Amino acid sequence: MKMTALDYAIVIVFLCAIAAAGGAISRLIRSPDDLFVAGRQLTPFVLAATITATNLSMFHFVGMGGTASQDGVSIIWQNWTGGIALTLSGLFVLPLMRRLRIRSVPEYLELRYTRGLRTLVGGFWGVRLCIYLGILLYIAGSAAVVITGWNHYAAWLAAFSAVSILYSAAGGAWAVAIMDSVQFLVMLAGALIMFPVAMQKAGGLPNLIEYFRAAAARVHFVQLVPAQGAFNWLFVIAILLLSIKWACIDQAILQRAFGARSPRVGAKGMVLSGLITTPMAFLWVLPGLAAARLHPQPFAKPDDAIPWLLSTQLPTVGRGLLGFVLCGLVAAQISVITADVNSVATLLSSDVYRTLRRTPPSQRALLRVARANSLACGAIMLTVAWLLRQTNAGAVKANLTLVGILDMPLFVVTVIYGMAWRRTNWQGAVAGFVAGGLGGVGCYLMLDPEFFQSYVLAPARWLSGTAADWLAAVHANLAHLQRDPRNLAPIISSVAALAVTPVVSLLFAPPHRMLAPPAAEPTPGEEADDFHLIPLSFLGRFGAATAVVALLVFLFAVIAAAWKWPPASSVAVGAMLAVVLGGLLRVYVK
Amino acid sequence: MDWMTLAITGTGALIFCLWVVIPIREYRTIFRGLRCRPRESDASDPGER
Numbered sequence: 001m002k003m004t005a006l007d008y009a010i011v012i013v014f015l016c017a018i019a020a021a022g023g024a025i026s027r028l029i030r031s032p033d034d035l036f037v038a039g040r041q042l043t044p045f046v047l048a049a050t051i052t053a054t055n056l057s058m059f060h061f062v063g064m065g066g067t068a069s070q071d072g073v074s075i076i077w078q079n080w081t082g083g084i085a086l087t088l089s090g091l092f093v094l095p096l097m098r099r100l101r102i103r104s105v106p107e108y109l110e111l112r113y114t115r116g117l118r119t120l121v122g123g124f125w126g127v128r129l130c131i132y133l134g135i136l137l138y139i140a141g142s143a144a145v146v147i148t149g150w151n152h153y154a155a156w157l158a159a160f161s162a163v164s165i166l167y168s169a170a171g172g173a174w175a176v177a178i179m180d181s182v183q184f185l186v187m188l189a190g191a192l193i194m195f196p197v198a199m200q201k202a203g204g205l206p207n208l209i210e211y212f213r214a215a216a217a218r219v220h221f222v223q224l225v226p227a228q229g230a231f232n233w234l235f236v237i238a239i240l241l242l243s244i245k246w247a248c249i250d251q252a253i254l255q256r257a258f259g260a261r262s263p264r265v266g267a268k269g270m271v272l273s274g275l276i277t278t279p280m281a282f283l284w285v286l287p288g289l290a291a292a293r294l295h296p297q298p299f300a301k302p303d304d305a306i307p308w309l310l311s312t313q314l315p316t317v318g319r320g321l322l323g324f325v326l327c328g329l330v331a332a333q334i335s336v337i338t339a340d341v342n343s344v345a346t347l348l349s350s351d352v353y354r355t356l357r358r359t360p361p362s363q364r365a366l367l368r369v370a371r372a373n374s375l376a377c378g379a380i381m382l383t384v385a386w387l388l389r390q391t392n393a394g395a396v397k398a399n400l401t402l403v404g405i406l407d408m409p410l411f412v413v414t415v416i417y418g419m420a421w422r423r424t425n426w427q428g429a430v431a432g433f434v435a436g437g438l439g440g441v442g443c444y445l446m447l448d449p450e451f452f453q454s455y456v457l458a459p460a461r462w463l464s465g466t467a468a469d470w471l472a473a474v475h476a477n478l479a480h481l482q483r484d485p486r487n488l489a490p491i492i493s494s495v496a497a498l499a500v501t502p503v504v505s506l507l508f509a510p511p512h513r514m515l516a517p518p519a520a521e522p523t524p525g526e527e528a529d530d531f532h533l534i535p536l537s538f539l540g541r542f543g544a545a546t547a548v549v550a551l552l553v554f555l556f557a558v559i560a561a562a563w564k565w566p567p568a569s570s571v572a573v574g575a576m577l578a579v580v581l582g583g584l585l586r587v588y589v590k
Numbered sequence: 591m592d593w594m595t596l597a598i599t600g601t602g603a604l605i606f607c608l609w610v611v612i613p614i615r616e617y618r619t620i621f622r623g624l625r626c627r628p629r630e631s632d633a634s635d636p637g638e639r
Contacts, residue, residue, distance in 0.1 A: 028624065041623060043616035049609055181613050185606060192602045196595055205594035276609075279601040286598075 003148045004315070007323030014186070014327040015163050018179055018334065022167020025175040032366045035172030036103045036346045038259035040526050046181055047269025050256045052277060053180035053335035055082065056187065057136060061194075061284045061329055062143050065309075066302035067231075068288025069295075072212075072221035074231040075288075079281035080576055081240040083274035084551065085247035087583035090270030091544060093248045093415055095263035095531045103258060104343075105249050105414065106351040112418045113426040113511070115355055121410070122351025125251060129344045130377050133337055134384020137161060140333040141385060146307040147326060153389055160334060161382050168338040169374035172345070173259055176338050180256075183331035190328015191283035193321055194310065201313050202290035211293055221289065224569035225561040233561040236572075238487035240558075241494060245411035251343045252336075262527035264587065271583040278580060337381075344377040345370040405444070408490045409436025409497035417501050428505025436497030443492045447478060447485035530590070539589045546582030550575045 029035050042050070060079070067075040102108055106125065110118035141156040150156075167175045202208050212221040220226040225233050247253060247270070260266030284306075291305040294313075299305050314321045349370040354361060361369070413432045417424040445456050452475050460468040535541045554575035561568035591599070 039624070041620050043613075043620060045609060045612040046616050046620070049613060178617075181609075181617075185609060188602060188606050188609075192599060192606065195602070196591060196599050199595040200591065204592035205598075206592055276605050279598065280605065282598045283602055 003150070003322060003326075004319060006320045007148075007326065010320060010323035011326055011330065014330065015159060018183070018331075019163040019166050021182075022163075022171050022175040022179050022338075024171075025167070025178055026170035026172075028174040029170075029172055029367070031363050032350070032370065033103075034174055035367055035370050036342070036350060037255065038173040038177045040101070040259055041261060042177055042256075042259040042265070042269070043261060044265055044268035044272060046177060047257065047260055047265065048272035048276065049184040050177045050180035050259075050339075051086070051253060051269055051273040052280075053184040053187070053332070054176075054252050054256055054339040055273070055277065055336075056280075056332050057336040058139055058143055058329050058333040059136075060281075061187075061191070061332060062139070062303055062306045064281075065284050065288035065291070065306040066299070066304065068221075068285045069292040069299065069305035070288075070302040071230045072218070072223070072226070073285055073289060074220075074224055074226055074229070074235070076224070076281050076285045077231070077236045078239050078243075079277055079285075080573075081236065081243040082247070083278045084240065084554070084576055084579045085243035085245075086253075086270045086274035086277075087547060087580050088244060088551070089247035090257075090267040090274070091547060091583055091586055092533065093419070094254065094257050094266050094270055095533065096419060097254065098258055098260060098263040098266045099529060099531075103255070103350050104346050105251055105254060106347065108418070109414065109429075110355070112414075113429050117426055117429065118351055119355045122347045122355070126344050126347040126352065126377075129251070129340050129347070130380040131384055133340050133344070133377065133381040134388065136333060136337055136340070137381055137385035138388040140330070140337075141389070143303075143307060143329065144326075146304065147311055147322075147329075149311070154386070157382060157385055160330070160337070161378055161385075164334045164337040165341060165374060165378035168341040169345075169371045169378070172370070173255070173342055176335075176342050177256070177259060179338070180335045183335040186331040187328040187335075188280065188283075190325040190331070191280065194287055194314070194325050194328075195283045197313055197317050197321075198287035198290040198309055202293045205286065208286075208289055208293060212289065218292075221292070225558055225572050227562055227564045233558050233568075234487045236558045236561075237555070238490050240555075241408065241490050245407050245490075248415045249407070249411050251347060252339045255343050255346060256339065262531070263529050264531040265527060267531060267587045271580065271587050275580050275584060278577070341374050341377050341381075345373040348373040348377075405440030405489050405493050406433075406437045408440065408493045409433045412436060412494055412497035413501055416498070417505075421502070423510055424501060424505045425508050425511040427508040428501045428503075431504035432497040432501030435500035436493040439496030440489045440493030443489040444485050446475060447488065532590075535586060535590065537590045540586050543582045543584070543586030543589065547579045547586065550578035550582060554579065 028039075031039070033039055064075050064078060097105075097108055100108065100111060102111070104122065106118040106122035109121055137157060137160060140160050141153050144156040144160075145151055145153055167179065171179075199205050199208070203211070209222050212218050215221075220229045225236055227233060257266040257270055260269055287309060288305055291299075291309040295305070295308060299308065310322060310325055314325060349366055353369050353373075354366065409432055413424070413429040417429065417432070445451050456471060457468055457475075460471050535544055554572055557565075557568050557571035557575060561572070
């Protein structure tokens with residue numbers, strides 16, 4: 001079953017509408033702050049919608065559902081730990097950064113350490129995001145080909161990139177914020193169509209759960225924190241660490257929150273986004289289980305599961321449904337792409353171009369450069385997406401793996417030492433960043449058999465047979481860990497950065513910069529800053545304490561799952577909800 | 591439709607309704623504040639602290 005003319009019409013009208021609306025919003029752009037942070041005018045629910053739309057991509061709908069069809073429901077923690085992380089960042093990190101009226105995370109690095117680090121990280125991050133955008137576009141184009149059966153990859157790339165580049169270059173953060181609010185609703189509507197249809201076709205959710213519980217080999221499919229399997233308790237710990245890192249330093253997410261009217265509004269937006277993502281995650285993970293039941297033979301690739309489910313099941317229910325759900329998938333992907341294009345423009349203009357100039361550019365000049373950077377980013381994104389199709393998707397895994405490793409050390413030097421230890425200097429920050437990156441890469445090279453053979457053993461053999469034998473022996477001794485480099489790498493890179501940063505900092509002179517630079521005065525239109533890190537009221541303190549204590553309970557329950565503690569999953573879910581609800585209470589009272 | 595599917599779909603639908611109604615009100619406030627902003631200028635970018 002493939003797309004009908006009605007389905008195509010719905011998708012084409014949707015793409016034209018968002019391109020036209022995004023272009024029209026460009027009239028709102030009058031200053032660089034408008035282009036980068038939507039004039040710092042965003043309100044809590046608008047912010048929550050834009051943060052959620054920036055977070056959710058086609059990867060969630062297609063990738064996570066597909067993973068659930070192969071390995072079970074525990075992949076849902078990728079979203080749920082994201083909700084925990086958004087809450088914690090909203091309570092303890094985002095308000096501090098928003099108070100400084102910065103536009104990017106590298107700008108914070110300049111205030112805390114040195115301008116050179118800002119330029120370096122801004123440039124690195126800009127390039128990294130361009131490549132990541134290429135991967136997002138590649139996923140969108142490939143999924144569109146599979147779902148529609150219209151095998152014109154280049155045409156899909158052109159359609160998606162033209163729409164997203166047009167309105168993010170012209171309308172900047174305003175276009176991203178306003179269109180994200182719309183696209184959030186479109187993707188949610190698409191998921192609300194897909195979910196009940198998938199459940200009904202699979203015989204209902206209770207039956208689906210019983211079906212997997214009765215199958216001995218797949219009983220872990222319906223365990224939320226399994227002791228075994230690819231997405232076991234260790235995965236939950238690792239993904240929690242990565243999620244906290246993501247919510248505290250990810251430029252695309254934080255830049256949306258920097259657009260808040262005040263630190264408190266930013267905190268509300270982050271916590272609300274975590275709250276709504278929690279139940280929504282069921283909408284794209286559980287259809288993966290339905291696909292596994294309806295298609296008993298394993299899929300060639302897990303990513304084929306949801307496109308198969310959509311293209312075979314939806315048209316049997318009603319005409320036009322497939323086109324509408326495809327709009328939801330496109331909305332999810334375009335909202336992420338536009339947010340990231342806007343972030344690249346900010347990083348390359350505000351953190352690289354601006355810091356390399358002797359005198360500050362005029363507002364008009366900075367706007368021109370930012371728009372040119374958006375177009376350049378689009379060109380790189382298209383090139384990467386095209387090359388990925390010509391080579392193979394293994395490049396996607398390698399990129400996400402290696403680049404992802406470097407994020408944890410950045411989190412350590414930016415947030416943990418940057419905000420909590422006055423003595424940290426720029427030398428320690430740079431050394432910790434490099435050491436963490438090397439630790440994570442080393443973990444992958446030693447534990448992943450494919451990486452070990454290609455990048456360690458072969459060069460070592462070429463240099464010295466004895467060294468190669470010794471490395472092979474070490475690799476063999478680590479054999480019991482070989483399945484988990486994905487989970488261990490972020491932990492090892494964090495530990496390396498945590499250990500090296502203070503040692504190197506103590507070897508050099510104390511920094512001249514302050515731990516918390518003075519807050520900037522609010523401009524007209526912004527709300528007064530009334531957010532205190534330690535709440536003033538009893539209810540506020542109760543909410544913050546609940547969030548922190550619940551996080552500790554969550555960690556305990558997840559670790560206890562390794563010993564097959566029966567209530568581990570229930571306690572972990574309850575604690576996760578307590579973190580988010582405690583956070584919600586805290587941001588809504590003084 | 592079974593009760594579990596209904597509960598999850600209903601929660602999603604509730605979020606949908608809330609995020610239609612409340613952002614419309616919020617956008618009214620935002621656009622009211624945008625009317626009296628200065629035009630784009632050649633002045634130095636004030637973003638740098």
